[in-house]
Structures are given as structure tokens and as C-alpha cells.
Amino acid sequence: MERLICLAIGYVCGLFQTSYIIGRLHKTDIREHGSGNAGTTNALRTFGKKAGILTLLGDCLKCVAAIVLVRVFLGKTYGDILPLLSLYAAAGCILGHNFPFYLKFRGGKGIAASVGFILAFDWRIFLICAVIFFALFFTTHYVSLCSLSAYLAAFAAIIVLGQGGAYGMDASHTMEMYVVMGLLTALAFFRHRANIMRLAKGTENRVYLGKKDKK
Numbered sequence: 065m066e067r068l069i070c071l072a073i074g075y076v077c078g079l080f081q082t083s084y085i086i087g088r089l090h091k092t093d094i095r096e097h098g099s100g101n102a103g104t105t106n107a108l109r110t111f112g113k114k115a116g117i118l119t120l121l122g123d124c125l126k127c128v129a130a131i132v133l134v135r136v137f138l139g140k141t142y143g144d145i146l147p148l149l150s151l152y153a154a155a156g157c158i159l160g161h162n163f164p165f166y167l168k169f170r171g172g173k174g175i176a177a178s179v180g181f182i183l184a185f186d187w188r189i190f191l192i193c194a195v196i197f198f199a200l201f202f203t204t205h206y207v208s209l210c211s212l213s214a215y216l217a218a219f220a221a222i223i224v225l226g227q228g229g230a231y232g233m234d235a236s237h238t239m240e241m242y243v244v245m246g247l248l249t250a251l252a253f254f255r256h257r258a259n260i261m262r263l264a265k266g267t268e269n270r271v272y273l274g275k276k277d278k279k
């Protein structure tokens with residue numbers, strides 16, 4: 065039951081679609097522009113840097129908010145499995161972001177929300193992901209490639225850092241955490257399937273910050 069509550073709290077938080085709201089303020093639907101994705105990269109591409117930063121912050125913070133709510137309301141009762149419940153809250157948030165019911169289930173790809181999760185979950189994993197993301201970004205400029213590589217790194221890092229009950233949970237809850245994180249990683253790849261096809265064909269859009277954006 066507590067897992068469902070965390071998923072529900074997360075889902076409700078995930079419904080706050082920052083890039084869609086910014087699009088509406090521009091009197092348009094972001095999903096009709098660029099890659100058609102309601103997310104940070106497409107907000108940057110469609111509305112510019114300010115919109116990209118706001119979307120990253122909004123989508124990241126909604127996941128942090130979901131985790132904080134879970135910690136505040138369930139922390140005392142379920143302190144022994146709090147890392148796992150935080151992950152369920154993040155999973156709910158990513159589902160709400162990717163599949164918002166009021167937008168006919170057409171949302172984003174869940175990367176910024178996942179950044180929020182990693183930030184709230186383990187700063188060491190956040191640092192690892194940030195290094196991988198930016199190293200790849202400044203060499204390839206493919207945000208999708210950076211996002212998916214960082215996701216895989218986060219999955220691997222959770223497995224490595226969670227060994228021996230390092231997150232304070234027993235073996236079965238630790239294994240459950242690995243499975244849920246694996247499912248989220250698979251979901252991220254599924255949501256990026258069009259990007260993966262474009263990467264394979266060499267037609268994926270590159271993102272440049274600074275002067276090259278104006279091309």
C-alpha cells in the first residue's frame with residue numbers, strides 16, 4: 065500500500081508540465097514544435113535558453129518535491145525502506161510527467177524529473193551523471209545520447225553503491241530498488257526510441273549553447 069501511495073504522490077507532482085505551461089504562455093503547444101517532446105531540450109529548442117532553464121528547474125524540482133513529501137509523511141513509519149519509497153515517488157513522478165492524463169498521456173521523456181530524483185537520492189550519483197552528461201554533451205551535442213548514457217550510469221552506480229545494504233535496507237528491498245531502477249532505465253530508453261533511431265541514422269538533432277544556437 066505504501067508503494068502505491070508513493071507512486072500516487074509522485075504521479076500528481078509529475079503532472080506539473082513546466083514546458084507545456086511555458087508553451088501555453090506563448091499561446092502554443094510545445095508538443096507541436098521541434099521533437100514534439102514536452103521537456104527541457106525541446107523547450108530550449110523552441111522557446112530559448114530561459115525556457116530551457118525554467119523547464120529543467122520545474123521538472124527537476126517536482127520530483128524533489130515528491131520525494132520530500134514522501135519523506136515527511138511516511139519517513140517515520142517506513143524509515144527502514146525510505147530509499148526504496150523515494151524511488152517509488154520518483155517513478156510516479158516520471159510516469160506523471162511522461163503520461164499526463166490531462167494531455168492525453170502525451171508528455172515528456174522523464175530526464176529532468178530523473179535528475180531531481182538522483183539529486184535527492186545520492187549526490188555521488190548526481191556528480192557521476194553530471195560528469196558523463198557534460199563530457200558527452202561538449203563532444204557530441206546529442207542531448208539524447210547524454211541523457212541515456214547518464215541514465216545507464218545512474219543505474220550501474222545505484223547497483224554498485226547499494227551493495228551490502230549500503231542504503232540501509234535489507235537484501236530483498238535493495239533488490240527491489242535495483243529492479244525499479246532497471247524498469248525506469250528501460251522506460252527512458254523506450255521514450256527515446258525515436259532519438260535512438262535518429263542517432264543510428266546520424267540524423268539526430270544536435271544542441272549547441274551560445275552563438276551556434278543562432279544558426
Ligand code: G3P
Binds near residue numbers: 098106209269
Ligand atoms: O530529455 C530529453 C532529451 O534527452 C531529448 O529531447 O527533444 O531532443 O527528443 P528531444
